[in-house]
Amino acid sequence: MRNKERIINxxxxxxxxxxLVAVPIIAKADGPLGKRIPLKNGMxxxxxxxxxxxxxxxNMALKxxxxxxxxxxPGLASxxxxxxxxxxxxxxxxxxxxxxxxIGGSLSVSGGxxxxxxxxRVLKKDVKTGxxxxxxxxxxxxxxxxxIDRTVKEALAEIxxxxxxxxxxxxxxxxxxxxxxxxxxxxxxDVAAYLPKLARQDLLDFxxxxxxxxxTIIAVVGDVKEKEIIALLNGYFKDWKRAEQPVQPxxxxxxxxxxxxxxxxxxxTQANIVMGRIGISRQDPDYYAVSIMNYILGGGGFTSRxxxxxxxxxxxxxxxxxxxxxxxxxxxxxxxxxxxxESANEVISETLKEIGRIRSEPVSDKELADAKAYLTxxxxxxxxxxxxxxGILTSIEIYNLGLDYPQKYPAIIQAVTREDLLRVAKKxxxxxxxxxxxxxxxxxxxxxx
Amino acid sequence: xNYSKKIVFCILIICLSGLSAFSHDLKVTEKVLPNGLKILLxxxxxxxxxxxxxxYKVGSRNEALGKTGxxxxxxxxxxxxxxxxxxxxxxxxxxxxxxxDNAFTxxxxxxxxxNFASDRIEISLDLESDRMQxxxxxxxxxxxxxxxxKEERRMRYEDDPTSxxxxxxxxxxxxxxxxxxxxxGWMADLGNIARDDLFNHxxxxxxxxxxxxxAVGDFETKKLLPLIEKxxxxxxxxxxxxxxxxxxxxxxxxxxxxxxxxxxxxxxxAGYKTPNLKxxxxxxxxxLQGILSSGKSSRLYASLVYEKQLALYAGGEYDNITNDPNxxxxxxxVMPGKTTEEVEKALYAEIEKLKTEPVTDEELRKAxxxxxxxxxxxxxxxxxQAMLLGRxxxxxxxxxxxxxxxxIRAVTKDDIKRVAKEYFxxxxxxxxxxxPVKK
Numbered sequence: 048m049r050n051k052e053r054i055i056n057x058x059x060x061x062x063x064x065x066x067l068v069a070v071p072i073i074a075k076a077d078g079p080l081g082k083r084i085p086l087k088n089g090m091x092x093x094x095x096x097x098x099x100x101x102x103x104x105x106n107m108a109l110k111x112x113x114x115x116x117x118x119x120x121p122g123l124a125s126x127x128x129x130x131x132x133x134x135x136x137x138x139x140x141x142x143x144x145x146x147x148x149x150i151g152g153s154l155s156v157s158g159g160x161x162x163x164x165x166x167x168r169v170l171k172k173d174v175k176t177g178x179x180x181x182x183x184x185x186x187x188x189x190x191x192x193x194x195i196d197r198t199v200k201e202a203l204a205e206i207x208x209x210x211x212x213x214x215x216x217x218x219x220x221x222x223x224x225x226x227x228x229x230x231x232x233x234x235x236x237d238v239a240a241y242l243p244k245l246a247r248q249d250l251l252d253f254x255x256x257x258x259x260x261x262x263t264i265i266a267v268v269g270d271v272k273e274k275e276i277i278a279l280l281n282g283y284f285k286d287w288k289r290a291e292q293p294v295q296p297x298x299x300x301x302x303x304x305x306x307x308x309x310x311x312x313x314x315x316t317q318a319n320i321v322m323g324r325i326g327i328s329r330q331d332p333d334y335y336a337v338s339i340m341n342y343i344l345g346g347g348g349f350t351s352r353x354x355x356x357x358x359x360x361x362x363x364x365x366x367x368x369x370x371x372x373x374x375x376x377x378x379x380x381x382x383x384x385x386x387x388x389e390s391a392n393e394v395i396s397e398t399l400k401e402i403g404r405i406r407s408e409p410v411s412d413k414e415l416a417d418a419k420a421y422l423t424x425x426x427x428x429x430x431x432x433x434x435x436x437x438g439i440l441t442s443i444e445i446y447n448l449g450l451d452y453p454q455k456y457p458a459i460i461q462a463v464t465r466e467d468l469l470r471v472a473k474k475x476x477x478x479x480x481x482x483x484x485x486x487x488x489x490x491x492x493x494x495x496x
Numbered sequence: 497x498n499y500s501k502k503i504v505f506c507i508l509i510i511c512l513s514g515l516s517a518f519s520h521d522l523k524v525t526e527k528v529l530p531n532g533l534k535i536l537l538x539x540x541x542x543x544x545x546x547x548x549x550x551x552y553k554v555g556s557r558n559e560a561l562g563k564t565g566x567x568x569x570x571x572x573x574x575x576x577x578x579x580x581x582x583x584x585x586x587x588x589x590x591x592x593x594x595x596x597d598n599a600f601t602x603x604x605x606x607x608x609x610x611n612f613a614s615d616r617i618e619i620s621l622d623l624e625s626d627r628m629q630x631x632x633x634x635x636x637x638x639x640x641x642x643x644x645x646k647e648e649r650r651m652r653y654e655d656d657p658t659s660x661x662x663x664x665x666x667x668x669x670x671x672x673x674x675x676x677x678x679x680x681g682w683m684a685d686l687g688n689i690a691r692d693d694l695f696n697h698x699x700x701x702x703x704x705x706x707x708x709x710x711a712v713g714d715f716e717t718k719k720l721l722p723l724i725e726k727x728x729x730x731x732x733x734x735x736x737x738x739x740x741x742x743x744x745x746x747x748x749x750x751x752x753x754x755x756x757x758x759x760x761x762x763x764x765x766a767g768y769k770t771p772n773l774k775x776x777x778x779x780x781x782x783x784l785q786g787i788l789s790s791g792k793s794s795r796l797y798a799s800l801v802y803e804k805q806l807a808l809y810a811g812g813e814y815d816n817i818t819n820d821p822n823x824x825x826x827x828x829x830v831m832p833g834k835t836t837e838e839v840e841k842a843l844y845a846e847i848e849k850l851k852t853e854p855v856t857d858e859e860l861r862k863a864x865x866x867x868x869x870x871x872x873x874x875x876x877x878x879x880x881q882a883m884l885l886g887r888x889x890x891x892x893x894x895x896x897x898x899x900x901x902x903x904i905r906a907v908t909k910d911d912i913k914r915v916a917k918e919y920f921x922x923x924x925x926x927x928x929x930x931x932p933v934k935k
Contacts, residue, residue: 100876140802144791144798145858148790148866151865151870201805204761205808207760207832315654349588350584363647364647365645365647385650424616426594427544433876
């Protein structure tokens with residue numbers, strides 16, 4: 048599907064001019080965004096009733112991501128998630144697909160770093176059918192050997208196909224260098240080496256250990272009443288067995304004491320550059336100062352310093368942005384750019400220059416004010432659809448932000464000072480301890496580093 | 497991870513509740529100003545946000561070989577300063593007001609948008625009226641942006657083997673019509689375009705009489721309408737835009753292209769010339785598309801990916817919201833160990849089945865249910881609703897949306913079989929094959 052969307056969006060139809068801003072999850076509302084309701088079986092329900100459209104959106108997060116899998120079985124968590132949709136003790140894979148398609152709904156389960164996720168969208172009139180399907184795939188997976196074989200084959204083919212994408216190759220090499228044996232650094236090569244050895248019992252074990260109501264958050268947004276949805280969830284998820292094992296601590300990422308450059312050869316026209324280092328977790332108190340600092344550096348779309356310098360003034364890239372991937376555990380700070388091979392040196396040195404500048408001098412009052420105005424002013428846009436609200440509710444629960452987070456947020460942002468930004472820039476952006484990955488035609492890129 | 501804005505057009509439908517048997521009142525207020533500017537306003541009070549979009553009737557269809565890509569390059573320049581708001585100021589202005597902005601260009605249109613909290617909509621009027629008439633097109637900015645678009649082309653096409661193949665397939669399918677070239681333009685043409693070419697393109701197509709304003713969201717129509725008139729009413733009407741006369745002649749035999757490029761897996765695309773949304777067969781082709789490709793129970797996925805395991809992905813798209821007739825195409829990515837011949841044959845087997853056997857009642861019902869549910873669910877987003885209005889109005893009329901569901905409901909099993917026979921035959925087909933080579 049990913050490929051299909053890519054082709055449709057990029058080739059046949061549209062070409063877009065600007066890169067949009069990627070901002071952290073936040074929300075705005077007059078009252079609390081929803082209600083937190085622990086259910087009998089241990090599942091945590093977050094409910095936001097929304098009666099303007101006869102539709103229901105469900106978003107689940109399960110502590111069954113890559114961080115939960117044994118170190119010697121990379122990819123087991125994702126494969127388990129994929130297989131939940133491939134048949135249950137009551138329904139074949141084809142029947143699951145037919146039933147959800149027939150009501151014009153959507154249902155999916157997928158893996159992730161910290162969490163596996165499941166999502167469901169149906170019309171209000173079909174909410175029972177939807178819950179029946181959702182609970183069936185989560186509670187009764189069959190792990191049929193033919194489905195395992197087919198899914199493994201598909202996963203291996205997809206891994207091969209992604210070798211075509213220079214940005215994916217660069218991202219994976221970057222993740223491996225920054226995270227080492229930590230699960231955030233699992234690459235598709237690791238997965239491809241393990242999958243042929245995977246046994247059905249591995250899936251059964253992982254499922255038993257990590258899937259269960261005590262490991263599950265469920266956000267429901269839409270045209271349902273509290274009593275009705277609680278009754279439905281209590282009914283459909285009544286017999287779900289508890290997950291047996293807590294997630295074990297992950298190995299620490301490697302210490303980096305100098306900047307390293309990884310040069311990967313590919314016969315392409317653009318150098319795909321990813322540079323950065325370990326960043327922060329979502330629960331770090333520095334998160335908000337880092338968000339504002341990053342907005343000014345390279346997160347703020349067309350108004351960021353990196354975009355202004357590298358795209359707007361020099362015409363060297365279509366897209367350049369920086370991000371802090373803030374999750375349960377410290378994720379990466381990264382800058383990502385594609386530029387013609389011949390410009391790779393210039394782009395790397397300009398990026399390092401901008402990183403150096405934001406660490407050595409305070410941002411201007413105007414930059415700080417504009418960043419704060421954007422982050423607080425775009426609240427409403429970050430919760431203008433059901434799916435966005437469901438995503439925010441899930442994050443509020445995972446990171447313990449509180450259901451009044453939307454009300455608290457402006458004050459949290461306003462409290463950040465120029466000095467805070469300088470401090471976090473110095474702390475987290477160290478140009479002497481970075482990983483720089485360049486996938487390019489190296490003969491043309493002629494990297495000086 | 498890609499943070500570029502992507503707008504998903506896979507669902508070409510609008511969202512309504514309260515479906516009636518014949519037509520749906522979309523509750524759109526339409527007004528045309530004396531200078532020819534059309535305004536479509538739809539109040540939606542579910543969230544305190546508003547989307548403002550302006551659609552110009554110009555795209556790569558209005559270009560010529562040697563200078564392809566002008567519309568898209570001009571779109572980029574629209575962010576590089578006008579009379580009131582100079583270079584860099586557009587996005588700064590939008591973002592410091594908590595908004596997001598972007599633009600997109602297609603074969604048939606160029607559109608600009610801002611999404612804001614509802615109390616900020618006047619900023620859109622100020623910015624868009626400024627750049628509708630007073631674009632600077634500064635030579636220095638032009639040279640820099642020309643380089644940016646070349647980088648964009650490298651990223652999207654030069655280094656993406658499947659996109660390269662599809663680009664060349666389109667160039668093969670159309671001989672006499674401008675749909676043959678890519679929206680972003682051929683690489684050499686990007687270097688040929690001069691600043692004055694863009695200026696002429698701008699003067700020709702950027703005028704109130706060649707544009708539609710669409711706003712959907714939390715506003716009062718009776719307050720917004722006079723405000724729009726205040727900002728845009730005084731902009732003079734431009735010269736009439738001459739029609740694109742190109743007509744693609746009837747195809748007289750299958751065309752095939754092979755693209756050999758470094759890649760991991762082969763891919764097959766096959767496009768059939770079909771009428772667009774202005775033709776009554778468009779409804780049956782939409783339903784047929786659903787049967788072939790909507791969801792994992794659809795025929796192409798179930799057969800090629802799931803059962804036969806010939807393809808890593810497979811699907812079909814009907815690209816019909818266009819000014820002129822375009823393609824219905826089916827495609828698949830080949831699994832390792834399988835051949836393009838096997839995959840191509842399997843795609844055609846599914847096409848042939850549509851011509852010889854009636855689809856089942858369940859499939860027909862399912863495809864219609866998917867379309868109707870998509871209508872209702874799409875209502876969740878004001879941006880999506882505005883997109884549909886803008887697209888339909890630009891290539892035909894937004895009012896077609898009000899009749900769309902009735903048209904879908906009327907489609908029968910016989911219609912599906914008939915349109916499959918009418919359009920899906922070998923002589924009407926253009927095939928593109930990506931053949932991976934080692935460096």
